[in-house]
Amino acid sequence: MLETLPKRKIRDVIAERLKSHIVSEGLVPGDRLPNETELAEQFGVSRLSLREATKALEFLGIVESRTGVGLSVGHIDMDRVTSHLGFHPALHQADPLPLIDSRIVIETGVLPHVAKRMAEDPSIHENLQGIVDRFRSARKLQQWIDLDIEFHRTLLDASGLSPLVAFSDLLQVFFRQFRDSVKTAEWKSGIASHQRIVDCLQDGDVENAVAELRDHIGSHKRRMKVQK
């Protein structure tokens, strides 16, 4: 029997159909959707079932609903998703090695793009250097961590490959588990490491920048092993 598939709930089906409707119609954030009763009829379900689907989607920011106005396509942002997810205990159970390696692949992979754009746009170097400078005046661990996140995000962003930026934001959530393991003693080496990455990029020395970044992110691996 192949019928043992977990029976899909109505709302999941509806949510799926609503999503593909948005995609297939090429709707963009802000575009209006039909009202609840209309959609319910269209999908052949009760208004309540449709509501459960839209409310779930709204929770993610995929749709927006305003009282007295109606439904519209929402402006999804990863912050919203990550803030909902960040706390979840299951995230602390994910196998960390593939996560680390995935991050290495993405971040080192964008460096050639970054170097290229940096050569054309001086403000990119300024931004990165500015973050590194602020590292030096960080007094608390939390500050350091926040700056670290900002540095890597800025780096990704400088590549112009926004799909990877979005994915990296997501990955960052799963990295929360490592943040706490950063030792105060690692600050100094971390700052120097960031500085070297920026310098290499500025010189167009992609190869060394990659090596440095690989080692920088890979340091999480070593810390993991020690813990175990």
Next chain:
Amino acid sequence: MLETLPKRKIRDVIAERLKSHIVSEGLVPGDRLPNETELAEQFGVSRLSLREATKALEFLGIVESRTGVGLSVGHIDMDRVTSHLGFHPALHQADPLPLIDSRIVIETGVLPHVAKRMAEDPSIHENLQGIVDRFRSARKLQQWIDLDIEFHRTLLDASGLSPLVAFSDLLQVFFRQFRDSVKTAEWKSGIASHQRIVDCLQDGDVENAVAELRDHIGSHKRRMKVQK
């Protein structure tokens, strides 16, 4: 006045309280939660409002509900979240070039991992070679396209970096639009290209495999430009 904050919906408040309940009680995935009626009373709202909150959380995988059993803390996974990521505006942008470049970054980035694992596990090479062989007997365009997708997915999968596999699956959706532009004349060169990638990997020649793959995916770029 601080009261100008957008009025929070009941379900959002409830969702928040439910989350903090999970945290404060230190619950882990699989742990049972009180039933809907009980929770509704506890929070002082109707069962329906509570339901909208739990359904939204369930959509994210934060809680699970099974008919006849009840609610429990959910097992969240990367794939689930990634599938929602599909709605991120970054992926919907009109410009396809960042999409192509993102794919190049990911697929070339995993090749070292693939080569490494291939040296230890002969079945990986067999799988890839098997797909390439099937390419040769493909008669219809659709067959060719399906095999192409399967080839790249198998390649990613062989890296063992499941987060990237999930993300690549997502990107694949947005690549559908290019697939139709594949010309029949390109079959032959495509097959040869795939074969070279497999051969290089088998020889441990990662460098050439990367170059080949970069060119392979990059061919979409050229096709795009011609169209414009």
Next chain:
DNA sequence: AGGATTTAGATTATCAGACAATCAGATCTT
């Protein structure tokens, strides 16, 4: 007694119908 089957209770899934709250635009007033 022991194992298989049935039944009962609990729980979620879905529905229908109603009323309140809110908002955008039309209408009325000055």
Next chain:
DNA sequence: AAGATCTGATTGTCTGATAATCTAAATCCT
């Protein structure tokens, strides 16, 4: 014309009910 008001549309929330599903206890057969 400008502002205040009204109105219809739409979502927000509630109550109550029925169906579907699962767990576990009760029952039955051997």
